[in-house]
Amino acid sequence: DGRIGRMAVLAAYRGHGIGEALLEALVQAGRQLGLAELPLHAQLPARDFYARQGFLPEGPECEEAGIGHQQMRRRLQAVAAIDSRTEAVAITTAIIHRARRRLWLHSRQLDPGLLDAPPVQAALRRFVTARHDKQLRVIVHDAAAIASAGAPLLALFQRLPSVIQFREVADPIDRALASACLLNDAGDFYFRLIGHRLDGESAIALPARSQPFEQQLQRVWDRSRECSELRALGI
Known part of the structure; x- marks a missing residue:
């Protein structure tokens, strides 16, 4: 079985x-x-x-x-529903851990309670500090709110700006997006239609299902502005 x-x-x-x-x-x-x-x-x-x-x-x-x-x-062959925080932390950890060289993250304000969970933080640190060339592209909606909140991912970005890149949406169409998405270059994704909630859908090693999400994130990325103000360390 x-x-x-x-x-x-x-x-x-x-x-x-x-x-x-x-x-x-x-x-x-x-x-x-x-x-x-x-x-x-x-x-x-x-x-x-x-x-x-x-x-x-x-x-x-x-x-x-x-x-x-x-x-x-x-x-192995279908999308899985994510219905709880425990499942959300598990799939987020898996996608980060399984990433080869690139990660995409679209989150309005870096998902407090999810991205700062210990297993997720451990996977993120492992990814961004690996010896091989890595790239984490983060798309956010409110850079000022993120800076004032002091999210753990922001601290990593300020220490490793060559690995982690932040952009803030600028196009009105993109600013209206309510969804959130995390995906890697191994065919894994976790998509939430309502970004401030954790319920959504996910898949592991299904590139045909993850590719449309990556194409959409690339278009949003190209239209967004670089968050150079987030580079400054709060000293």
Whole structure:
């Protein structure tokens, strides 16, 4: 039925990407079998590991053999609905973690409560400080409000302006957009029609579905102005 049962890496070999490679091999095997989804029952300490690979939590935590567990699932061929903050944090973390070289973020005011969640912040720091050439393009609607709020992403931008680029929408049509979107160059996306809410739709490794969102963000980016005023550190 496609259920992933037990995964383990010898203690001496952990922290080297072996677990992620093993999990990706299982995902590819599921695709080759034509499975629509892969469910698993994760121990709570491993929940973030699976979330980084696009497995979304489902339902409440439970206890099994005295150990806390979380049911999780990754869809392979279809869009998944995001209905809770827990799911929103998981899919946001996955999209950032799985990005190869480019990330797009369209958010009116940098989504307090989502982008500042610890797993998301850890993924962002890992992405922007990686050795390979990386680029995070951020489109916002109110740069002044973001500056006064002092969002964590703004602090990263001020330290790494060559990696993170900010633009503020200028065209009246773009300013009327109420949606929010996060996507990467691996075919992953998380789109919210109403940007101040977390419910929306997402997909992992479905480039045909993510490409129209990227094309739209590129058009908005081209019409927007550079937020040079956000570069100044508050000293």
